[in-house]
Amino acid sequence: MQSFDFIDLILFLGISQGVFLAITIQILKNKNRAANRVLSLILLIASLMLTGRLIYPRHYDSEWFFRIAIFVDTLIFVFGPLLYLYFRRLAFKETPNYRLHFSHFVFAIAMLFYYFWTLSYSHEEFIILGRQGKLNIIFFCIETLGILFNFFYSYRCYQLVQVYRKEERQNLSYSQNLTPFLVSFLVTVTVFVALWLLSYIMVYFLKIYTPIISYNLVWISIPVFIYVVGFYSLKQPDIFRMPLAKKEITKNKERLDRKSIQELNDKLEELMVNEKVYLDHNLTLVNLAKELNTSTNNVSWLLNNIHHNTFYDYVNKYRVQAFVEKIHKGEHHRHTLLALSMDSGFNSKSTFNKAFKMVKNVTPSNYIKQLKVS
Template sequence: MNSFGIADLVLFLGISQGVFLAITLSLLHNNNRPANRILSFMLMIASLMLVGRIFYPRFQDVLFFRIAGFVDTLIFVFGPMLYTYIRRLTFYESPNYKISKYHFIPAALHLCFFSWTLFYSSDDIKTMINNGDFNVIYFIVETSGLLSNILYVFLSYQLIRVYKIEEKNNLSYAQNVQTFLWFLLLGVSVFLILWIIGYANYFLRLRELRFISYHLIWISVPIFIYIVGFFSLRQPEIFRIPVVKKQKVQKERLDGKELEILKKGLEDLMVQKKIYLNNELTLKDLSEELNTSTNNVSWLLNNIHKCSFYDYVNTYRVQEFISKIQKGEHFQHTILALSLDSGFNSKSTFNKAFKMIKNDTPSNYIKKLNTT
């Protein structure tokens, strides 16, 4: 039996944190519980695979071979679950998004094959292993598993790009979820890159990067777990944020009296009621105030005002902030306090919006204002 080393300690830490996070996130009561359930399942998958990686080199008997074969089915489950998690986290859909069953056909086939091996005795399995009868199966399983995960990671990146657009069309404030998801996918991508290199070394006899072994590849799995752990501690609101709802494109356009009523109602809400002071204002909130659909409001903003919902609302917030500065309120209050009173929900959102609209930083703008 091989002794345990530093690498095994890293894997053990990943396992313990993965199990802890999986249990904790599954117990959170918030708007993103459907997404967190998927994330908990993914963490358990990662932890279980790490357990197998620790003990497989030390107990290479037939029983463990059978167990490891069934556990390897999880490599075909992780990709679809990753895509489902990101979609549930970023988009509100009723009922909750469920990935089609055909995505799990590779996992089912893999499970069926290793179920078939149960009909063979331990001696038969040993003989088949020694004769290399499983080599082709290993190649097919690893190749298809690798390609499957690459595909779902690519689809997940595409989903974040769509979310980035939808966020500006539906929310008047920026969320930190994009940073979390980019780091999450980066961690998964590191694992895939190392896996590709290890695959090339083993099956294609590519020796230029032979120092990247399969053991090193599995050490990268805790990166995924550590990223989730870091953000769950530093930015727990990510797992509680309200999400963006996917909008269907409206084909017909507004015109005539309906358009004028909607334009007037929108102006009244912004100028008279100052609805933009609500720092969690969403497109849905605005459409409900106007007693119309979100599609109608989106069409009005995109085609008449030529901007996104995010830019439209934050333009009013910036003007509100400037109005406070012109009244000299910055001498009694901080810039952050004034920005929050103007409807912004964070310093980063305020700075980004202000620079985009005024092409200057708030502090520099105030400095120029004071010198005139």
Template sequence: MNSFGIIDLLLFLGISQGVFLAITLSLLHNRNKSANRILALLLLIASIMLIGRIFYPKFSGVLFFRIACFVDTLIFIFGPLLYIYIRRLTFFESPVYRMSLYHFIPAFLHLTFFGWTLFYSQEEVLKMIENGDFGMIYFIVETLGLASNLMYTIMSYGLLQIYKKEEKANLSYSQKVQKYIEMFLIGISIFMILWVISYLNSFFIRRIELAFVSYHLIWVSIPVFIYIVGFFSLKQPEVFRIPIQKKKREIKQRLSGEELEQLKKSLEELMVAKKIYLNNELTLKDLSQELGTTTNNVSWLLNNIHQCSFYDYINQYRVQEFILKIQKGEHFKHTILALSLDSGFNSKSTFNKAFKMVKNDTPSNYIKSLKTS
């Protein structure tokens, strides 16, 4: 048995952190609970992989070989769980989204094959290992595992792009969840790249040596990833999940005549007289309820008559509200951030982005231009 070193200590810290975060996330209430359950499973999978990395090289024998083979099944589960996590975190679906069982067929086949090896004695399995009979099996397993995880990572990026588009159609503000998911997927992508390099080097090239990609670096980065993901997920506020549009049919003329004119008039009254945009958590659903119509009708009105998204439409009014405050000289008594929040924005970043879009300038430069004019 090999001795334990500093790398093993770091991996142990990653394991304890992963298990702690998995338990903590499972116990959180009213904070993206269904998504956090999946994230807890992902963290447990990463922890189990780290356990295997610590003990498998230090113990020989058929028993540990068999245990390691069964643990390898997790590589076929990680990808589907990743996709489920991103989907549950960003989109509202009733009932809650669950993947079809066929996505887990590779994991089932892997378990079935290595379950079949249990019918062989330890001596027979040891002889098969020495003869290299598992070489082709290892190649097939790693090829399918890598392809599977790459596919679900790409699918998760696709979900993020859909979410970005739907967020502008449903929310008048930006959520921090976008940045969190981007960083999460970038972390996963780095592991995918390292895995591809390792895969090519193991089965095809066999001569390449890259100083910046080492065996220890790949494994030590896992506990670092666990810590970062866990930290941000614990800080992540409850996300407003957007209803996912499974089928979109383009309707050329959804509203017309008196109905269209009445909706336009009611919308203008809400914006000008009632200033509903001052609600910094205003959603398309909220606006539709105030207008006494459907979200589809409001979306059609904004997209086809006003030629903009819900996000852009609401923030145009907020920018104008901010400009009115500046013209009244309120910026001499209050900070720009305070005035932006009073105008309906929920964050500095959303305000700056919206102001730049409407005025093609920064708020500070705009105020300076007023002083010189």
């Protein structure tokens, strides 16, 4: 039986943390429950994989543990689709909730057939086949497909992040800070798969076996992944999920006639200049469309084709201008810049700084310094 070492401690902490987070996330009372159910499943799968890695080396001669270890290998073809499902449910609003098609689990089902095939051999017979190298091609194919499969779903998740970024600017006047989390999540997973790939190349092609770049490094990365995901999910606020359906907004075809454009533009100016709806920290495209008594598609078309702005950029230009007016009145001598930005409609310091620099090509503090010089 193998002794308990440092990597086993890391694995044990990852297992306990994964199970704890999977349960705790379900207790959270927010609007992301459909996504959190998938996240809990991902965390439990990661914990199960770690459990197999922790126990199997100590019970290698036990047929019961041996059979479980082979079955757990199926999970490498379940993780990717579930990751994609989590990203999609967390970032986008679809009715009904998006579900994975049967085709996403073809490789997992194939792995189950492989598992049932292994049952036709006794434990001893299977070990002998492995030592004789007769299973090498099977192991090589499974691992190759596993790496390619997970890289493919990492890429699909990356595509979702790109769509989300675009939709966020079209639908929100503020930043939810969801993109940094999605990117961190995706980078962590990609690093995990990249380590797996590196170990795979070294073992199968370079015939190099090292304790530093090895499967142990891959296993250690899973608890890190659990920590990154769990930390955010516990403090994750309710978010406004983006519509995923492609909008019928075109620059080549007039969606509205001239009269409708003028009327809608006049109403929009009334709301922005006189009613100052941009002071609402949580202003969304949906809210604005309701105020204008029109569809979100019409408002988006107007902003994109007449004003040549996204919803995010259009609204924040008014907020920046409101902030600048306060600066010229000298209010920054009595209040902090953050307080003035909040009074101008911004909901966070990061959103304010990015918007101000986009409009003025300078930071707020440097803008004030330039005023003093002039």
